[in-house]
Amino acid sequence: MINFKTIIRIIGILLLLETVMFLVCSGVSFYYRESDMLDFWKAGGITAGVGLLLAALGKGGERQLTRRDGYVLVSFAWVAFSLFGMLPFYIGRYIPDIANAFFETMSGFSSTGATILDDIESLPHGILFWRSMTQWIGGLGIIMFTIAVLPIFGVSGLQVFAAEASGPTHDKVHPRIGITAKWIWSIYAGITALLVGLLMLGGMDWFDSICHAFATTGTGGFSTKQASVAYYNSPYIEYVISIFMFISGINFTLLLLFVNRKFKKFIGNAELKFYFGSVVLFTAVIAIVLYYTSPMGMEESFRKSLFQVISLQTSTGFATDDYMQWTPVLWGLLTIIMLMGACAGSTTGGLKCIRMVILTKVSRNEFKHILHPNAILPVRINKQVISPSIVSTVLAFCFIYISIIVIGTLLMMAMGVGAEESMGCVISSIGNMGPGLGETGPAYSWNALPDAAKWLLSFLMLLGRLELFTVLLLFTPDFWKRN
Amino acid sequence: MKIIIAGAGAVGTHLAKLLSREKQDIILMDDNEDKLSTLNSNFDLMTATASPTSIKGLKEVGVGEADLFIAVTPDESRNMTACMLANNLGAQKTVARIDNYEYLLPKNKEFFQKLGVDSLIYPEMLAAKEIVSSIRMSWVRQWWEFCGGALILIGTKMREKAEILNIPLHELGGPELPYHVVAIKRGSETLIPRGDDTIKLHDIVYFTTTRKYVPYIRKIAGKEDYADVRNVMIMGGSRIAVRTAQYVPDYMQVKIVDNDLNRCNRLTELLDDRTMIINGDGRDMDLLVEEGLKNTEAFVALTGNSETNILACLAAKRMGVSKTVAEVENIDYIGMAESLDIGTVINKKMIAASHIYQMMLDADVSNVKCLTFANADVAEFTVKAGSKITKHPVKDLGLPKGATIGGLIRQGEGVVVMGNTLIQPGDHVVVFCLNMMIKKIEKYFN
Numbered sequence: 001m002i003n004f005k006t007i008i009r010i011i012g013i014l015l016l017l018e019t020v021m022f023l024v025c026s027g028v029s030f031y032y033r034e035s036d037m038l039d040f041w042k043a044g045g046i047t048a049g050v051g052l053l054l055a056a057l058g059k060g061g062e063r064q065l066t067r068r069d070g071y072v073l074v075s076f077a078w079v080a081f082s083l084f085g086m087l088p089f090y091i092g093r094y095i096p097d098i099a100n101a102f103f104e105t106m107s108g109f110s111s112t113g114a115t116i117l118d119d120i121e122s123l124p125h126g127i128l129f130w131r132s133m134t135q136w137i138g139g140l141g142i143i144m145f146t147i148a149v150l151p152i153f154g155v156s157g158l159q160v161f162a163a164e165a166s167g168p169t170h171d172k173v174h175p176r177i178g179i180t181a182k183w184i185w186s187i188y189a190g191i192t193a194l195l196v197g198l199l200m201l202g203g204m205d206w207f208d209s210i211c212h213a214f215a216t217t218g219t220g221g222f223s224t225k226q227a228s229v230a231y232y233n234s235p236y237i238e239y240v241i242s243i244f245m246f247i248s249g250i251n252f253t254l255l256l257l258f259v260n261r262k263f264k265k266f267i268g269n270a271e272l273k274f275y276f277g278s279v280v281l282f283t284a285v286i287a288i289v290l291y292y293t294s295p296m297g298m299e300e301s302f303r304k305s306l307f308q309v310i311s312l313q314t315s316t317g318f319a320t321d322d323y324m325q326w327t328p329v330l331w332g333l334l335t336i337i338m339l340m341g342a343c344a345g346s347t348t349g350g351l352k353c354i355r356m357v358i359l360t361k362v363s364r365n366e367f368k369h370i371l372h373p374n375a376i377l378p379v380r381i382n383k384q385v386i387s388p389s390i391v392s393t394v395l396a397f398c399f400i401y402i403s404i405i406v407i408g409t410l411l412m413m414a415m416g417v418g419a420e421e422s423m424g425c426v427i428s429s430i431g432n433m434g435p436g437l438g439e440t441g442p443a444y445s446w447n448a449l450p451d452a453a454k455w456l457l458s459f460l461m462l463l464g465r466l467e468l469f470t471v472l473l474l475f476t477p478d479f480w481k482r483n
Numbered sequence: 484m485k486i487i488i489a490g491a492g493a494v495g496t497h498l499a500k501l502l503s504r505e506k507q508d509i510i511l512m513d514d515n516e517d518k519l520s521t522l523n524s525n526f527d528l529m530t531a532t533a534s535p536t537s538i539k540g541l542k543e544v545g546v547g548e549a550d551l552f553i554a555v556t557p558d559e560s561r562n563m564t565a566c567m568l569a570n571n572l573g574a575q576k577t578v579a580r581i582d583n584y585e586y587l588l589p590k591n592k593e594f595f596q597k598l599g600v601d602s603l604i605y606p607e608m609l610a611a612k613e614i615v616s617s618i619r620m621s622w623v624r625q626w627w628e629f630c631g632g633a634l635i636l637i638g639t640k641m642r643e644k645a646e647i648l649n650i651p652l653h654e655l656g657g658p659e660l661p662y663h664v665v666a667i668k669r670g671s672e673t674l675i676p677r678g679d680d681t682i683k684l685h686d687i688v689y690f691t692t693t694r695k696y697v698p699y700i701r702k703i704a705g706k707e708d709y710a711d712v713r714n715v716m717i718m719g720g721s722r723i724a725v726r727t728a729q730y731v732p733d734y735m736q737v738k739i740v741d742n743d744l745n746r747c748n749r750l751t752e753l754l755d756d757r758t759m760i761i762n763g764d765g766r767d768m769d770l771l772v773e774e775g776l777k778n779t780e781a782f783v784a785l786t787g788n789s790e791t792n793i794l795a796c797l798a799a800k801r802m803g804v805s806k807t808v809a810e811v812e813n814i815d816y817i818g819m820a821e822s823l824d825i826g827t828v829i830n831k832k833m834i835a836a837s838h839i840y841q842m843m844l845d846a847d848v849s850n851v852k853c854l855t856f857a858n859a860d861v862a863e864f865t866v867k868a869g870s871k872i873t874k875h876p877v878k879d880l881g882l883p884k885g886a887t888i889g890g891l892i893r894q895g896e897g898v899v900v901m902g903n904t905l906i907q908p909g910d911h912v913v914v915f916c917l918n919m920m921i922k923k924i925e926k927y928f929n
Contacts, residue, residue, distance in 0.1 A: 162524065174529070175503075175509050175528050176506070176508055179508075
């Protein structure tokens with residue numbers, strides 16, 4: 001049966017970790033001498049209190065966690081993190097409404113980047129910093145972060161890690177999961193630090209640089225400006241952010257290979273090739289269309305196209321231009337990109353390129369199979385045969401993904417949201433992108449949506465971030481049966 | 484410590500699980516992916532689908548940085564080749580599992596080291612040794628010698644006749660007590676006793692003592708009426724059976740029962756006339772009685788099937804055989820077999836794994852044995868001058884709960900450790916502890 005005692009204890013400890021994050025933000029408030037410092041202290045006090053209570057309640061449970069416990073723990077940990085993470089927004093009356101506050105926090109932790117705020121610049125620095133930090137922590141994963149900094153999972157780290165990690169297969173770069181997590185986090189932190197430096201060179205102040213770097217490497221998309229990256233109107237910043245969004249969309253174990261100078265393996269990776277190829281193709285097509293259909297010049301068309309394509313494919317959601325003003329066929333292309341997503345094992349959302357690679361190969365094999373009925377046709381990726389069970393998992397994943405989009409869109413429409421907006425919001429939420437279509441596009445916030453829609457979309461964000469199965473499993477009756 | 488284990492068979496997987504819990508960096512290699520996939524997703528270790536004898540495969544798992552390379556595939560020559568390759572590619576230390584007694588001879592040690600195979604492990608031989616030592620002392624469940632016999636560990640089950648039941652340990656005797664109770668196994672639980680614990684009926688009690696006092700232990704345990712073993716019957720002509728038959732002392736008469744005629748013929752070639760080979764089903768009681776089961780003091784069941792071994796031992800016990808030994812390869816059955824009154828349980832995997840485990844402990848530790856019954860570890864340390872353990876008498880050291888010092892060897896003489904004993908530099912100390920606590924204990928010695 002489910003080991004609730006230990007799960008409660010671990011969630012309690014996680015909340016203490018969140019308290020530490022609040023304290024970091026209150027440091028920022030203190031630096032700017034702003035009033036939100038007290039709100040962070042209040043939120044921290046509540047969170048620490050509940051955390052200690054849970055940790056005490058769960059004392060003395062069996063340390064070992066089963067696979068089942070792993071799924072429960074990860075799902076509940078994410079919900080708990082978001083519930084308590086919204087306290088600073090709510091206590092300080094920056095977002096006075098619970099649905100909105102939860103939505104904003106979940107949007108941050110799931111690194112979606114959709115916002116309900118209509119006047120971002122008016123918020124104090126500490127709150128903005130917390131908003132950006134949620135994306136950075138959530139980008140690589142709360143659990144992954146915990147594995148790297150605290151040895152609280154003991155021997156069960158692997159079970160918990162598997163429930164959070166993205167992609168159909170998980171490569172290990174080191175025999176021990178704790179060290180793997182540390183390596184990946186140091187790469188992540190390294191990229192972020194590099195980006196902060198480059199943005200400051202481009203003329204951003206340090207606060208905006210850090211916040212934008214958090215949002216870029218976490219592929220979240222929260223900006224500290226209402227107009228997003230377009231506010232700076234600087235080609236340098238746009239190019240730098242484009243490049244770093246692209247890097248953050250690469251599988252982090254691959255980046256580790258790159259750092260260890262195993263270039264051959266890095267370049268030869270099938271998923272990376274597909275990712276790079278799709279970025280090049282879509283950027284070129286959109287740039288050409290933009291050049292002929294809009295008043296933009298050649299460089300500008302290329303730059304806007306590159307930024308928007310990478311931003312949506314990596315599920316970041318920064319905007320330098322309102323693509324809803326572009327010719328409608330381009331929205332269609334961008335929707336395809338949103339569905340596809342970048343590489344597994346990165347901070348991005350969407351279906352992930354590795355699944356697209358497997359799907360294309362399976363489909364091609366089907367045609368071959370009709371011509372050669374007796375042929376044995378393996379699906380080979382990076383020269384290794386993918387087992388049929390993984391292929392069927394991928395097929396099921398894609399089916400469920402599409403079904404949820406359809407159901408979600410219908411539910412949204414039932415709540416009175418327009419068809420275009422409904423579809424845009426659902427695809428954007430489940431893929432953790434940020435901007436949607438129509439009235440929910442990059443130029444607007446999502447504040448106008450009904451509360452019920454915000455709860456639904458928050459749920460979809462969690463679903464998308466934990467790659468469906470982890471959360472959906474809890475809704476299957478078999479999961480709770482004793483056998 | 485980076486450890487590469489080649490071969491995901493019974494020994495390899497057991498070892499990998501054991502060591503991954505110990506926070507070692509484990510890479511398990513096998514060319515069969517099916518054997519690896521469940522381990523990969525359930526344990527904190529890395530697996531690699533590659534042949535252990537492929538140079539490319541070895542390089543890919545980073546054999547150059549490995550501290551220990553362990554080849555435990557079923558095939559002896561493959562293990563040797565893998566170790567030689569690994570050694571030349573930079574592995575610090577290599578261990579190969581073998582199946583040939585010749586290789587173990589001391590004169591060949593240097594030759595194998597030159598080839599790049601540092602240590603050899605022969606699980607069947609280790610198992611045979613354990614069987615023989617357990618039937619030599621039929622009243623003893625476990626017998627283990629430290630430093631060539633200066634100190635002896637004895638595990639025995641308490642029956643009604645025992646003299647030390649239900650008395651708190653600290654009342655058993657003062658500082659002159661010639662033994663020390665290091666562990667008690669009660670049901671499925673192992674405890675390292677403190678002064679106020681008592682010994683109960685049907686406990687298995689582990690004593691440390693010196694050779695001189697072994698008869699005394701036998702007396703207080705109420706085991707004086709146990710007959711010495713002269714006739715041994717072995718069921719199942721496995722490789723361990725062959726080793727056991729070769730290894731028994733000359734005064735014992737061995738009969739091996741196997742129901743495969745070809746195997747019987749092969750056994751006659753492997754063994755000399757001292758051993759009688761009987762073709763028949765070892766589960767057939769009439770056959771066994773006809774072959775003199777009633778005059779047999781020890782019955783050893785070594786078929787490939789753990790359940791058969793357990794049941795056959797129980798049947799033999801009913802027929803009046805005082806000492807039974809069963810090979811149980813399913814680790815989960817060990818506790819059950821023990822509670823069913825089977826004298827000694829042999830597990831090849833655990834014997835081999837604990838043997839390798841001792842190799843990876845720090846160089847100061849010369850001997851670790853995983854007690855299959857007691858779920859406890861036994862480690863032998865040499866005390867360095869200035870280490871923490873020499874500072875206070877044993878009772879004031881504050882050793883963690885679940886650990887005890889069983890005895891020490893000072894200038895070749897075994898000494899039973901009491902609360903007031905002060906440990907001196909140069910002593911060999913024998914420590915007992917639960918659940919791989921050795922790493923914690925090591926701190927006291929460094």
